[in-house]
Each structure stands twice: as structure tokens, then as C-alpha cells.
Amino acid sequence: MEIPYTVAIRRDTGLTNGKIGIWLFLASEVMLFGALFASYILIRTGAPTWPRGDTMLNVPLATVNTIVLISSSVTMVMAWASLMRGRFETFRIYMGLTILCGLAFLVIKYFEYSAHFHEGALPSTNNFLAIYFTLTGLHGLHVMGGMAVNAYFWGPGAKLWKENPTWFTNRVENAGLFWHFVDLVWIFLFPTLYLL
């Protein structure tokens, strides 16, 4: 059965179904991370003392990761813009760069986590590390999820471009919305965990 409104705009919503679907999903994601941020505020304001993030975490590495993730958002939106211009090969380059940036982010995060574990700094050590590992761990899982979707559209999923370029472009736009959301979450995680 054909999926309705993948390309055609629904008259009642003014959107394709995929677009409204991804935004509803992102709304649920806002609440997921929001609940954890609220927990962080509650734990921090209730604690008699709280360490500054930069005394326990690696700020230079996290700064590099911030630059990597922001760059990946630009390459992602450029991948979509390439499809809008009908340049499939350029799309592949930008999408490939986005995936590589995601990989670079995870590798840097791996080095950060390894250093913590070697120092004996575990989620069970204190509340600061517990909330740090929970928030960055969940965010890391989102990076992995986004990379999997992006890799699909870079590889096997790209077959759709030949059959229905508009549908493929819409799918890449929706994948991009998720990827930008992951970037957006990091923009708030970085200062609140590492710098304050």
C-alpha cells in the first residue's frame, strides 16, 4: 500500500505527513531531555556544594566536539540544499561529511569517557557525574541513531532519488531536522555541564 502524503501536501495541515511526524517526535524528545534537565536543576540546587564542570571534565575536548557538531549541522543542511538544487553527487559528499563528523564526535566522547573511567570517575561516584553520564550518554545514543539514518540515506536509501527525488529530498530534510535537534541539545549541554 502506498504511503499517503509523502510528496503531496495535505490540505488540512499544509504539510507532508513525514514533516508533521518528525516534529511530533521532536516534541517528545524536548520533553525527554527537558525532564533530565529539570532533574539536573533539582539535584544541583538541592546540593550543599556542586563542582564546577571544568574542574572534573575536559573543556578543550568538549569545545572541539561542539565545533564538530555545529559543522555537521551545516554539512547536513548543505546536503539537503544540494538535493534541492538537483546535485546528487554533492549531496553524497555533504552527507558523507555529516556522518564523519558524527563519528568524530563519538570518538572524542570515547576518549573523554575512557579518561574518566581510568580515573575511577564513574556515574556512581557522585551526583554530578551521574547526571553528566546520563545526559551525555543519552545524547551520544541520539548521535548514533542519527548517524544510522544518515548512513542509510547516503547508502542503500539513496536509490529513492532515481525513482522519486522529491520524496527522497523530504526524507533527507526530516533526517536533518533530527540531526539539528541533536546539535541543539548539545548547545545547551556543553555550557551547563562543562562550563558552570
Added chain:
Amino acid sequence: MSDHAATPMAGDHAVDIDKHVRIYITVFVALMVLTVVTVTVSRFHLPVPIAVTVALLVAIIKGSLVACYFMHLISEKKLIYAVLALTGAFFIALMVLPVITVHDGFWIH
């Protein structure tokens, strides 16, 4: 796979995309500058309330740039704004919840 002839957008729309691309590059530069600002300000070791205000203010500006331009919220349909308005209201409630708990007996008196 070669470039496809039937592009999703052509003609005047292609010009629009060129304009968008220039905006994306400008936003990228702004995000990089603001990242440097965030890290630099944190080195001054300002009092916590000021440091939190500055860090969150810069993060909100950066987040808004990503949402408005990369996620195209600057020119979206009403239904998406409605969904996000509802989400925003519940998000604010979530953020206010821990703040009011620090005032003992807030709900009792």
C-alpha cells in the same frame, strides 16, 4: 548514481536556495563566534548567577539560530508552531517545577 534531471526545485526556487546557502554560512560563522564567547566568558570565573545567565543567554541565541535557520522554523507552517507552542508551555512547566521546590512550604502557605 548520477545527478538526477528532475530536481525538486528549479528556476526561481534554485535562486532561493542560493540565498539560503549564504544564510547557512553566516549562521555557521555566528555559531562558531558564540562558541568562543561561551568558553571565553567561562574563564573569567564570574559569580554563579551571572555565569549561568550569560551561558544560558548565549546558548539560547545559538539554539534559536539553529532552530530558525537550519530547521527552517523562521518560515514554517502554523501547525508546527502550534505543536511547538504546546511543547514550549510544558517545557517551561518542567523547568519551573524544580525551581519552586527550593522554596520550603511554597504550596502550603
